[in-house]
Amino acid sequence: MIIADYVNAMESKDYQALSRCFADNCRLFDYCPAVVGQDNFYIYGKRAVDMFYHNKFILGGLSIQDPMIVDERTVNFYASYGGPMVHVIVNIESYDSRTGLIKEMVIRPA
Amino acid sequence: MGIYVITGGSSGIGAKTVEILKEKGHQVVNIDLKGGDIDANLATREGRKKALDALHRQFPDGIDAMICNAGVNNNIPLIISLNYFGATEMAQGVFDLLEKKKGSCVVTSSNSIAQGGARMDVVGMLNNQPNEERILNLVKDYDPKTAHTFYAATKYALARWARRLSAEWGARGVRLNAVAPGNVRTAMTDQLSPQQKVAVQALPVPMNYGTDALMDPVDIANAIAFLASPEAHGINGVVLFVDAGTDALLNSEKVY
Numbered sequence: 082m083i084i085a086d087y088v089n090a091m092e093s094k095d096y097q098a099l100s101r102c103f104a105d106n107c108r109l110f111d112y113c114p115a116v117v118g119q120d121n122f123y124i125y126g127k128r129a130v131d132m133f134y135h136n137k138f139i140l141g142g143l144s145i146q147d148p149m150i151v152d153e154r155t156v157n158f159y160a161s162y163g164g165p166m167v168h169v170i171v172n173i174e175s176y177d178s179r180t181g182l183i184k185e186m187v188i189r190p191a
Numbered sequence: 192m193g194i195y196v197i198t199g200g201s202s203g204i205g206a207k208t209v210e211i212l213k214e215k216g217h218q219v220v221n222i223d224l225k226g227g228d229i230d231a232n233l234a235t236r237e238g239r240k241k242a243l244d245a246l247h248r249q250f251p252d253g254i255d256a257m258i259c260n261a262g263v264n265n266n267i268p269l270i271i272s273l274n275y276f277g278a279t280e281m282a283q284g285v286f287d288l289l290e291k292k293k294g295s296c297v298v299t300s301s302n303s304i305a306q307g308g309a310r311m312d313v314v315g316m317l318n319n320q321p322n323e324e325r326i327l328n329l330v331k332d333y334d335p336k337t338a339h340t341f342y343a344a345t346k347y348a349l350a351r352w353a354r355r356l357s358a359e360w361g362a363r364g365v366r367l368n369a370v371a372p373g374n375v376r377t378a379m380t381d382q383l384s385p386q387q388k389v390a391v392q393a394l395p396v397p398m399n400y401g402t403d404a405l406m407d408p409v410d411i412a413n414a415i416a417f418l419a420s421p422e423a424h425g426i427n428g429v430v431l432f433v434d435a436g437t438d439a440l441l442n443s444e445k446v447y
Contacts, residue, residue, distance in 0.1 A: 120444040132395035132440055139393035140306070 083183060084156055084173060088148045091158075094138040100131035104177040104184045111188040113160060113167045122188075157191055192216040193294075194254045195419060196246060198233055198281060199261030201226045203377030204299065207412035208258060215416070220246070222281075223261065233261055233277035234269055236323070243284040253291030256419040257282055260299040264342045264379055267330050271313075274345035276323050279352055286365065295366035297418045298353050299411075301346035302371045302434040305442050306394070309343035317348035318355070339387075346371075350430045357428030366427040368418045373434025376405040397436035406435055 083102055090099035103109070109130060111122035124133050137143040142163030150156045154173040159166045167190060174185035195212050199205040200221030212219045221227040222242045229245045232238035246254070259278035263269050282296050289296060303309070316326050330341065350369045357367040374380065374391050383391060392404045399406065414433040417423055432438045 120442065123443055128400050129397070129440060132397060132400065135395055136393050136441055140308075140390060 082150075082153050083176075083181060084150055084153055087171075087183070088145075088150060088156055088158070091145045092148065094144065096131055096134040096138055099134050100127045102183050103127040103130050103186075104180060104182040107182070107184050107186070109183075109186045109188075111169075113169050113188055113190050114162050116167050116190050117162050117164055119162055127182075192218065193256065193292075194218045194220070194250055195256045195258065196220045196222065196254050196285065197258040197260055198222045198242075198277065199299075200258075203379065204372065204375060204408045204411045204415070205258075205260045207408040208260065208415050211409075211412050211416045212419075217255075220249070233281060234272040236280075239277065239280050239284065242281065246285055246288065250288055253294065254285060254288045255292050255294045257285045257289060257294070257296045258299075258415055258419055259296070260415070262299060262345075265335070265338050265382075267333055267335065267338050267341045268327050270338060270341045270345055271317075271326055271330060272323060274342070275317050275348055275352075276321070278349055279321070282367070286360070289365045290363055293364040295368070295419050295423070296353075296360070297415050298349050298367075298369045299415070300350040300353075300369040300371045300430060301343065302373045302394075302432050302438050303339075303343040304347040304350055304371060304430075305432075305438050305445070306343065308340055309347040310340045311344070311347075313341060313344035314348045314351070317345065318351055339390075354428050354430065361427040366423070368423070368426060368428065369430045370411060370414050370418060371430050371432045371434065371438070372406070372411040373432075373437045374405050375408050375411055377408060380405060394437055395440065396434065397440055399435060410435070 087102045105127055109124040114121050124130055144161050146159045148156055148158040157170045160169050169188050170191045171188045173183050174187055177184050195217045200209040201223040209219050209221055222229045224232055229242050231242040259282050261277055262274045278298050353367050353369045360367045373396055374394055411433050
């Protein structure tokens, strides 16, 4: 399941493995940073995913804990955006039908 | 052709800027610690005075542009003195020469100002109570490992200083802008520690995706030359990010 690859990449802070989960023209929206007073994340494209999370894992203090995969489209975990923890729900809204890679992902506060 | 003055023009972005301006046929005066047309230590009040006296002697009828580019990223007192006071005092010191020719001033900031790493207390001191001796006395015992937070602070304060003064200067015919370069390949970045290199690489340069992590100095130099030129006549009080897309990647929601 690609959602397991996604979780593994997030846990190990492997931004390159993370980007490999996404289709070329993907969209990733994360509405949780606002909970801790930051701008939300709106990322377009797998290369941007790679670069953005490279920054967030190394300099931004982004990390996750205790992931629970609900089904092939949903996982929830505790995320730190460089400070307090936020309980988040990750939803894969759509897959690329040809490659099976993630086309659209939305992350919301739980 | 114009008279363009630049600080820190002996290497890196400054040297490329000198090259581009000379190619355009301008007279360029490089002020640097050594190897410049005027040798002066701009980290000291005496050095700044020496350079300003020389400029007023050589160009009593004015200059077309002042480019305050000299800077360092290690040694906290030097960061404070050169990056901030070495830029603002030089710019203010030639304002009369710029006003005579309705010229422009460009200061070199950094895209690190948008990364949240700047010590905002130091930014406030620099902008609001710019007493060099007192600030130097305050920072003298700080851990050198925190130099990057002071670097970002001086560059943040420099950009804000330019924004604050630009309206008054503009009303008197002198434009004042800042460029905010991304990570550029220079002598300064060649000396980074392995830990610093990891941090630099974590500020990806989108236009260089999958290749070199650092930008070419010529990309910054072209932007500086443009901002300093009459072609940028409508641009005043702007902080122009020249980072091949890093700031947009990391701060896409900040459109103003």
